[in-house]
Amino acid sequence: MDDFDDRGSLEVEVASSHPDIASVQYVGDTKDFSPNTNWTGSFNLTARFLGYTQCAYGLAKLLLANNVALQLGLFVTGCSPGGGGSNLWTYILGGNLHLSVTMTFLSTLAAFAMMPFWTMTLGRLIFAEGHIIVPYRNIATLAGGLVIPLMVGLLIRRLFPRVADCLAKALKPLAGIFICVIVVFGIYANLYMLQLLDTMVLLSATCLVLLGYAFGGVAAALMRQSWPDALTIAVETGIQNTGIAIFILRVTLEQPEADINTVVPLRIDEIRGRRMAIFDKEYKRQQALIPRLEKIEVTYEELNDEKVTLIMNKGISTPYNCAQHINEQLLKRSVVAEVNGEVWDMHRAITTDCTLKLLHMKPEDLHQATLVNKAFWRSCSFLLGAVVESTFQDEISVCLHSFPPANVRSGSFVYDVQLNLKDWVPSQNDLRQIAAAFQKFVRQDHIFQRLDVDSSVALKMFEDNAFKTEQIPHIATKSSTGRSITVYRVGDHIDISRGPMIASSSLVGRCSIPAIHKLNSKLYRFQGVALPSEIHINHFAFGILESRARKLAKSCKDT
Numbered sequence: 001m002d003d004f005d006d007r008g009s010l011e012v013e014v015a016s017s018h019p020d021i022a023s024v025q026y027v028g029d030t031k032d033f034s035p036n037t038n039w040t041g042s043f044n045l046t047a048r049f050l051g052y053t054q055c056a057y058g059l060a061k062l063l064l065a066n067n068v069a070l071q072l073g074l075f076v077t078g079c080s081p082g083g084g085g086s087n088l089w090t091y092i093l094g095g096n097l098h099l100s101v102t103m104t105f106l107s108t109l110a111a112f113a114m115m116p117f118w119t120m121t122l123g124r125l126i127f128a129e130g131h132i133i134v135p136y137r138n139i140a141t142l143a144g145g146l147v148i149p150l151m152v153g154l155l156i157r158r159l160f161p162r163v164a165d166c167l168a169k170a171l172k173p174l175a176g177i178f179i180c181v182i183v184v185f186g187i188y189a190n191l192y193m194l195q196l197l198d199t200m201v202l203l204s205a206t207c208l209v210l211l212g213y214a215f216g217g218v219a220a221a222l223m224r225q226s227w228p229d230a231l232t233i234a235v236e237t238g239i240q241n242t243g244i245a246i247f248i249l250r251v252t253l254e255q256p257e258a259d260i261n262t263v264v265p266l267r268i269d270e271i272r273g274r275r276m277a278i279f280d281k282e283y284k285r286q287q288a289l290i291p292r293l294e295k296i297e298v299t300y301e302e303l304n305d306e307k308v309t310l311i312m313n314k315g316i317s318t319p320y321n322c323a324q325h326i327n328e329q330l331l332k333r334s335v336v337a338e339v340n341g342e343v344w345d346m347h348r349a350i351t352t353d354c355t356l357k358l359l360h361m362k363p364e365d366l367h368q369a370t371l372v373n374k375a376f377w378r379s380c381s382f383l384l385g386a387v388v389e390s391t392f393q394d395e396i397s398v399c400l401h402s403f404p405p406a407n408v409r410s411g412s413f414v415y416d417v418q419l420n421l422k423d424w425v426p427s428q429n430d431l432r433q434i435a436a437a438f439q440k441f442v443r444q445d446h447i448f449q450r451l452d453v454d455s456s457v458a459l460k461m462f463e464d465n466a467f468k469t470e471q472i473p474h475i476a477t478k479s480s481t482g483r484s485i486t487v488y489r490v491g492d493h494i495d496i497s498r499g500p501m502i503a504s505s506s507l508v509g510r511c512s513i514p515a516i517h518k519l520n521s522k523l524y525r526f527q528g529v530a531l532p533s534e535i536h537i538n539h540f541a542f543g544i545l546e547s548r549a550r551k552l553a554k555s556c557k558d559t
Helices: 035-063 068-079 084-093 097-120 122-126 136-159 161-189 191-195 199-222 227-238 242-252 257-261 268-288 319-324 328-333 366-391 428-442 455-461 466-477 539-549
Strands: 009-014 024-029 295-301 307-313 336-339 342-344 354-359 398-402 413-419 449-454 484-490 493-496 508-518 523-532
Touching: 035 068, 035 122, 035 199, 068 097, 068 199, 084 097, 084 227, 097 227, 136 161, 199 227, 268 449, 268 455, 268 484, 268 493, 307 319, 319 328, 319 354, 336 366, 354 366, 366 398, 366 413, 366 428, 366 484, 366 493, 366 508, 366 523, 398 466, 428 508, 428 523, 449 455, 455 466, 455 484, 466 484, 466 493, 508 539, 523 539
Parallel strands: 295 354
Antiparallel strands: 009 024, 295 307, 336 342, 336 354, 398 413, 413 523, 449 484, 484 493, 508 523
């Protein structure tokens, strides 16, 4: 070791192929390398993989008791080795840089054994329903990212000492700039997530880091380490390689649960609140594009071939507004409209002179009956998604997938939903509770508000839903512009559909949820049956409809 100290200065470069692990080049003196460095580095392994991991487990159980996925996230973070960011902070704060590199390298090597040990012991107490995968290749890449640049730094110091001196002088300001860039762009890229941070997640994550600093610092003080070494141990114990933790969660949990739970828990009211804000902003933007009021001529054709001409506002007036000018009975019965022969939402603005027909649930024309039935069935699927999304408790992750096109012959309206429930077999009581929630929701007389948006707006609106973000580009290509997505809002619920929908949820009468079929490990198909509010049948007849609706609907196409 004395011969090694006589060589003068040592240049070390730490880098990583992981984009979320800081890379830095720094130069130090070999006097910081001593037998104490290796002893303290070994001591850090005990602090990190024995005490710190147990602290992470305790915090997960204490503060995140109602969310298994978040418990797993916090625990896996506590099991992870140190990251390159700890080397940056050690250098900036004046710690022992060589000790920091040694600790990061040793903890990375130890992770090959300690991470499987802890995930298969304490980890099984949290996540008993699946296999936690340890990314050995990622850990090996991290170790290589430490050793290889270290050797390159030694060669630069030996062959180009003046270059090494210049790098040493520029290192600290460059490191400061690098950290500022990471912080600024990190906050900007995840601003939406930061706005939705749950209090308990903030508390648990903060406590984990602070406990790491405190645990490492106090332990180093008890071992009578010098201040630079104690500072380094505290930083190395408190800063984790979160890239390893996120990778584990992504390969352990199924999508999109992995995407959601590796960041923050998003409660349904928070998700809906953000979507409504985007919806309202886009609606106001589109309304502001109307320069001035222009009049259009709408010719309403009654069933007896009589015609009524209405002067309405272009881009603002809807078939519903037209019905308000005719009579109240027509207003209450109208389900959808026909504008120039095209089936049209009752609350969709009319943009040109047209002929208008208003359709109810009992049309005599067979073609009109088919259009009305499809709109009714489609709307019921939409409403079912709204109810299912808000019915389950917060600790159960609910992610809406899609609902197939309306198929009246199937005997049921459906919605496919992903739930983080293993081997759930819905009871009759579960079905009754969902049906009761559905009935309560539709009686609140929510209108279906339609809005055509650019696909970029839709992607932002549904960025928390991996299924929707995958479907949106495909749906947009089928639109007339190649970029348009139609969304509907009912109450505080927003979803994607080509439409058209019925005028109001109050047009839905008696309903039932006869079956929930499991499609794969976590995807469930909810199936319902309902009658229009103006149609009434006896209990026996409705039971026949329920029996038919229990059969699995085979359609798998997205709406």
